[in-house]
Amino acid sequence: xxxxxxxxxxxxxxxxxxxxxxxxxxxxxxxxxxxxxxxxxxxxxxxxxxxxxxxxxxxxxxxxxxxxxxxxxxxxxxxxxxxxxxxxxxxxxxxxxxxxxxxxxxxxxxxxxxxxxxxxxxxxxxxxxxxxxxxxx
Numbered sequence: 373x374x375x376x377x378x379x380x381x382x383x384x385x386x387x388x389x390x391x392x393x394x395x396x397x398x399x400x401x402x403x404x405x406x407x408x409x410x411x412x413x414x415x416x417x418x419x420x421x422x423x424x425x426x427x428x429x430x431x432x433x434x435x436x437x438x439x440x441x442x443x444x445x446x447x448x449x450x451x452x453x454x455x456x457x458x459x460x461x462x463x464x465x466x467x468x469x470x471x472x473x474x475x476x477x478x479x480x481x482x483x484x485x486x487x488x489x490x491x492x493x494x495x496x497x498x499x500x501x502x503x504x505x506x507x508x509x
Contacts, residue, residue, distance in 0.1 A: 373385065383504075390486060391405050391406075393482050393486060394408075394479065394482040396482070397478045397481045397482035397485070398478050398479060401474065401475035401478050403471070403475050405479075405482075407442075407443060408472065408475060408479060410429065410439055410440070410443070411448060411449070411468050413428060414449065414462060414463065414464050415464050415469065418463065419461050420461065420463070421454055421459045421461055421462075422436060422440075422460050422462065425462060430505070430508065440462060443468070444462075447467055447468075448464060448465055448467060448468035448471065449462055449463070449464055449465065450462070450463055450464075450465050451463075
């Protein structure tokens with residue numbers, strides 16, 4: 373790969389590599405890492421408005437909507453109107469919970485692969501990534 377001093381290029385390239393590892397390991401489950409992560413975040417958050425979920429995941433509402441649509445069509449996410457008719461509340465279904473439990477060991481395998489590769493460098497990397505996430509605030 374060509375060397376670069378551009379933080380954006382380096383982070384995007386690294387993200388594609390890491391995502392590829394997770395996608396490869398998760399493939400037997402039928403989930404991409406993006407889908408698995410979104411379902412996991414929604415499970416942790418509980419029923420959420422799109423606005424709240426977008427904020428929690430660091431996505432904009434349009435991207436989140438686009439990512440949720442296939443999950444809803446597959447019966448893994450359910451949506452309903454909120455108290456304010458303009459709001460949409462989303463939650464994961466029981467089927468999603470079952471599929472996520474069976475996919476968890478695959479995610480753990482990807483995680484272990486990455487941890488083994490990074491070794492002791494993992495913690496300083498996460499500290500830097502946390503600082504980058506703080507730039508959004």
